[in-house]
Amino acid sequence: MTYRRSLLSCLCLAMWVAGGAAHAAPDGRELYIEHCSACHQMQGHGGIGLPLPNAKLRDVTDDYLFKTVRLGRPGRVMPAFQRMSDAQVHAIVKFLRERSKTTEPTYSDAPIVGNAEQGKVLYAEHCVKCHGEDGSGEGQGTGVTGSRERSFLVMPASISNSGFLQSISDPMIHHVIEVGRKSSDMPAFGAGKLAAQEINDLVAYVRSFEQRQVEAAALAPDERPTHIYESPYDFDTTVANVKAALTGANFRIFPDRLVEEGLIDEFSVNTRQIGVRFCNFNVLYGMLKTEPRLGVVLPCRITIMERKDGTVLLAVPNLRVVSRWFNNDELVEMWDRMEQTFVSIIEEVTL
């Protein structure tokens, strides 16, 4: 199969997966794999994106998730998915809800009344060291969340971002401050540390953050973080071909990891979905020296999945898109070279 043909089938499939499916209800899981897993990981461990663990899902509403996907976090790495249909965004939210086995929490709609001036004082005392002066988390003392390995350098989300402030309700902000986030370093300020009114004052202060009016960085339809290709072969042959092609290209292959491993009990794991992880240590070393945050997207991975109708799909990271997240020309160059390797591997596999 020529590159052109695989690219074409990739585009058609992408349209089918993401847009066209006129008859079938959108599949939230597939949409998540395609649009979100590159940053948040399949199990929601986070990486370039924040972790999305069950404990967090228990605290956030579907409306918050819906708006976060739709509005993104303008000026940050989290894209605004504006071209998805409502049904598709709902399907992703439903997938996240079901994956986490949580029920949606309910919060009152009542806006919280607090004194932002008081809140500012409390913020300087308790919050600034992690969230920064302006709430963007770029300031002094920020960087690593407790839930990540230290080398991963994931920042706390910006709490002054317009996408964040439009997605979250006052009572939800109150709740996060009160109970913290067990999955990270965000401390709980309730239970004797701060009075309810002080938390209200903090909510008022967080609300008062100047909302930076940054254009929402919507991904163009051809700028998905993942390419989807269809394999002309059955599942086992495709897996074998991918491994052979990678070995031929001097990549070292890591043990297989099932996409859903650790996610659900071992007997229900779909063994027809495998992430083949691989790397070339020389290339990897050069890249990590240029951008240590790459640790979260490497080693590279090709995901192979079998659909119910027996067709086999290959999901490959779109390195051109991924490399731009880091704003680093040197890296973009390396990744463009890497992308060529990826393309030739896919050609070899689907030939």
Ligand code: HEC
């Ligand atoms: C390009 C990487 C990237 C992609 C793709 C991406 N995200 Fe994110 N996501 C992020 C980052 C980074 C943040 C943290 C925002 C910040 O730094 O202010 C985030 C934040 C979030 C949050 C808020 C988490 C919290 O603690 O409140 C949710 C929910 C979320 N993303 C869901 C999704 C979903 C669902 C998709 C797919 C439709 C997706 N993301 C795609 C990078 C990404």
Ligand code: HEC
């Ligand atoms: C020790 C560092 C630390 C301190 C101190 C801290 N935070 Fe956080 N905060 C975090 C981290 C890390 C996260 C991201 C948690 C996650 O997504 O797992 C977070 C998340 C949040 C969120 C939710 C953001 C989102 O996207 O879901 C809010 C709101 C927040 N913090 C407000 C505050 C306020 C107000 C204070 C002071 C009373 C405070 N934090 C103190 C580290 C801190």
